[in-house]
Amino acid sequence: MSNVPTSAAECTTRQLHIEPAVLGLIGNTPLVTLRFEPENVTIYAKCEFLNPSGSIKDRFARYVIMDAERRGLLERDSIILECSSGNTGIALAMIGAAKGYRVTILMSEGASHERRHLIGQFGAELILFSSEGQYQRGIEMSREMAANDKRYFLPRQFENPLNIEDHFSETGQEILRQAPEPIDMFVTAYGTGGTLAGVSRAIKAQYPEARIYAMEPAEAAVLAGECPCCHYIEGVADGFIPPLLVDAPLDGSIKVSSADAMTMTRRLHREHGLLVGTSSGANVAAAVRLAQQHRPEGAVVTMLCDRADRYFSTKLFGDKPPADG
Numbered sequence: 001m002s003n004v005p006t007s008a009a010e011c012t013t014r015q016l017h018i019e020p021a022v023l024g025l026i027g028n029t030p031l032v033t034l035r036f037e038p039e040n041v042t043i044y045a046k047c048e049f050l051n052p053s054g055s056i057k058d059r060f061a062r063y064v065i066m067d068a069e070r071r072g073l074l075e076r077d078s079i080i081l082e083c084s085s086g087n088t089g090i091a092l093a094m095i096g097a098a099k100g101y102r103v104t105i106l107m108s109e110g111a112s113h114e115r116r117h118l119i120g121q122f123g124a125e126l127i128l129f130s131s132e133g134q135y136q137r138g139i140e141m142s143r144e145m146a147a148n149d150k151r152y153f154l155p156r157q158f159e160n161p162l163n164i165e166d167h168f169s170e171t172g173q174e175i176l177r178q179a180p181e182p183i184d185m186f187v188t189a190y191g192t193g194g195t196l197a198g199v200s201r202a203i204k205a206q207y208p209e210a211r212i213y214a215m216e217p218a219e220a221a222v223l224a225g226e227c228p229c230c231h232y233i234e235g236v237a238d239g240f241i242p243p244l245l246v247d248a249p250l251d252g253s254i255k256v257s258s259a260d261a262m263t264m265t266r267r268l269h270r271e272h273g274l275l276v277g278t279s280s281g282a283n284v285a286a287a288v289r290l291a292q293q294h295r296p297e298g299a300v301v302t303m304l305c306d307r308a309d310r311y312f313s314t315k316l317f318g319d320k321p322p323a324d325g
């Protein structure tokens, strides 16, 4: 009987101390072996799309909110406020729902409707801004809102070092434990750069000779010194070099066109049964090309960043469901 709350106050206290079950579902995702023919290469892919809200961003959302709670930065009336191209917004909305925090997400009008629906379904508020390629505008808006209302808590995914720390101490260590052979190459896309910076540091600490590459859309290859233009690899490469990438131990970048990213994403659906989003296809296309070109001695590792459910209305799925087409 001692586990039964005797009053509403005690119930609330317990809710504050018992971690919601969904938090335990984040991370420890499998690293799968993928064989590609006719390319004749094998790569290893980390299944981040299996996180509960469907993307790698669950990790940062959990990490930053738990850190803020430990440091006493969140009150019961706090509002978590973040500018997101979708996945971070969805992840924060999920954590907010489970922990009882209000969440407001600033998102560009160009983001897919599925992303908007998922955020709303978790009970979070969505504010759309007209970006016209200016993602920085949303970041400025979040700062202005926070300056005028002390209830806002900003995770600041684009500049927060916790974003790197999380991927160094969790994602990166998981990959090192799971890889069946020494890691020779790692390649992944960047949005905030948190995944790339954190995982690459973890890999270089154990395998200093490993080669680390950033995948970027061929249409927005800013690391290659080119001017950013429109691309269809949602959630990555917002047209600037993110601050978190500045000191990352990169050996190079590799360009993948939006068309090639979509072709490989469809191959992952139809040849491997992995229902992932376009950045995953871009990452795998880059990993396969690196494996073909360099014939590495050790493992080539990449990330499957999110699930396909947030792309149904995009070019990836075409205009009509198969029965109509």
Ligand SMILES: Cc1ncc(COP(=O)(O)O)c(C=O)c1O
Pocket: 055, 056, 057, 087, 088, 189, 190, 191, 192, 193, 194, 195, 196, 234, 235, 236, 277, 279, 280, 305, 306
């Ligand atoms: C679909 C997708 N892929 C990849 C990434 C890259 O993650 P990071 O922000 O850690 O660079 C993101 C970031 O939001 C994303 O939404």
